[in-house]
Amino acid sequence: MTNEVALSKFGFISIFPEMISALSDWGVTGRALREGRYSVDTIDPRDFATDRHGTVDDRPYGGGPGMVMTAPIMTAAVERAKGLLGDQAPVIAMSPQGQVVDERLLISLLKQESLIFVAGRYEGFDERFISRSVDIELSVGDIVVSGGEIPAMLVMDSLIRRIPGVLGDELSAEQDSFVDGLLDCPHYTRPEIFEGETVPSVLLSGDHARIADWRAAQSLKRTLERRPDLIAESDLSEEQGSLLARWEML
Numbered sequence: 001m002t003n004e005v006a007l008s009k010f011g012f013i014s015i016f017p018e019m020i021s022a023l024s025d026w027g028v029t030g031r032a033l034r035e036g037r038y039s040v041d042t043i044d045p046r047d048f049a050t051d052r053h054g055t056v057d058d059r060p061y062g063g064g065p066g067m068v069m070t071a072p073i074m075t076a077a078v079e080r081a082k083g084l085l086g087d088q089a090p091v092i093a094m095s096p097q098g099q100v101v102d103e104r105l106l107i108s109l110l111k112q113e114s115l116i117f118v119a120g121r122y123e124g125f126d127e128r129f130i131s132r133s134v135d136i137e138l139s140v141g142d143i144v145v146s147g148g149e150i151p152a153m154l155v156m157d158s159l160i161r162r163i164p165g166v167l168g169d170e171l172s173a174e175q176d177s178f179v180d181g182l183l184d185c186p187h188y189t190r191p192e193i194f195e196g197e198t199v200p201s202v203l204l205s206g207d208h209a210r211i212a213d214w215r216a217a218q219s220l221k222r223t224l225e226r227r228p229d230l231i232a233e234s235d236l237s238e239e240q241g242s243l244l245a246r247w248e249m250l
């Protein structure tokens, strides 16, 4: 695993900045914030509205349903974020039309010191804001949700847990699915027998080399069964073939 992590500062631009608490207050990402392993500055585009109502959107040219977040207001919000985080911070706008996030992209994002995430609402952003101020349009998959906050936090969470020291057990991020290009192996904990079903005996053997071998074989088998698209175009390597054969999984 490449361990070049520079990332520690996030900007979160949203008309619902309090939503960040789902990330900043809970679990591993909450603890990491309290420990100062990363910071988040929230920016509310409404602060840059010019009317009393804090309007950030307007009707679409050409007609049709929905509203569009305006270029001047979103640009001002990004400028504020850059003032806080630095001009070099890449601006990532969440959009179902963006590149779909994956492990490779996450690794490249971890090399940045700071990132600015922009959550859309309504029909999304004026296209001129995207072309002038946004570096990456990022999607979390071929589904549409009602705002970019949850997609942005989904990506931020996955980045934060890769910052060294965030996960209690340093090894656990390396063993996660996708990190080595494969799905994770199955996990078991007590009780040893649940409704008549026992834990695979190898896991009780105390033979750590054999356990590691079984887990590697399980990872490979799962990936072949569930996500054959993740295995490189070519067939199994000789080594992978013999791994599966050892455990009679071929």
Ligand code: SAH
Residues within 6 Å of the ligand: 093, 094, 095, 096, 097, 118, 119, 120, 121, 122, 123, 124, 125, 138, 139, 140, 141, 142, 143, 144, 145, 146, 147, 148, 149, 151
């Ligand atoms: N009319 C837009 C969708 C707007 S949904 C379109 O069809 O492209 C409102 C906001 O939710 C978007 O601006 C975006 O920030 C966020 N969003 C919705 N689906 C998303 C997805 N799959 N990935 C990332 N962000 C998404």
